[in-house]
Amino acid sequence: MTEGSSRKKEDLIALALEARKKAYASYSHFPVGAALLTESGQVYTGCNVENASYGLSICAERVALFKAVAAGERRFKAIAVVTETMATPCGSCRQVLAEFGEDELQVIVADPEGQVKIYTLGELLPASFTSKHLPPLR
Numbered sequence: 001m002t003e004g005s006s007r008k009k010e011d012l013i014a015l016a017l018e019a020r021k022k023a024y025a026s027y028s029h030f031p032v033g034a035a036l037l038t039e040s041g042q043v044y045t046g047c048n049v050e051n052a053s054y055g056l057s058i059c060a061e062r063v064a065l066f067k068a069v070a071a072g073e074r075r076f077k078a079i080a081v082v083t084e085t086m087a088t089p090c091g092s093c094r095q096v097l098a099e100f101g102e103d104e105l106q107v108i109v110a111d112p113e114g115q116v117k118i119y120t121l122g123e124l125l126p127a128s129f130t131s132k133h134l135p136p137l138r
Helices: 005-020 060-070 091-100
Strands: 033-038 043-047 076-082 106-110 116-120
Touching (some): 005 033, 005 076, 043 060
Parallel strands (some): 076 106
16 A cells, blocks of 8 residues: 555545444444455455354454455455454454465554554464465375
8 A cells, every 4th residue: 555545545444434334243232344455456345244153253354355355356455444442353354364465464443433553464463374384285
């Protein structure tokens, strides 16, 4: 996010905020919205979708990423996540992001009032386990 990065950051946050409005957070009452920027310039959004069987719930970040992958995207530049408390992505989301994102992937967290903090995926998931740690296929 170099050229026009401030504008792009604001756009991603706005899209994540809109996605958050669609969250199905009937159990936690903690709506989350995400907007994922691909290397090709496309943006995919997601919201958390909860289920009475809690383990079947899915986070906003993974919804956005899975939509992007289903559309053929494989490389990502940034993700914005909007929550009431500026929570960072959970461990599962960090691991899934690491599958496709580099350590430099920007993770922008914001709240509805406009507070923003930016991390890199490497900061949030140091020494991540990725395919480079697997033995070669035979």
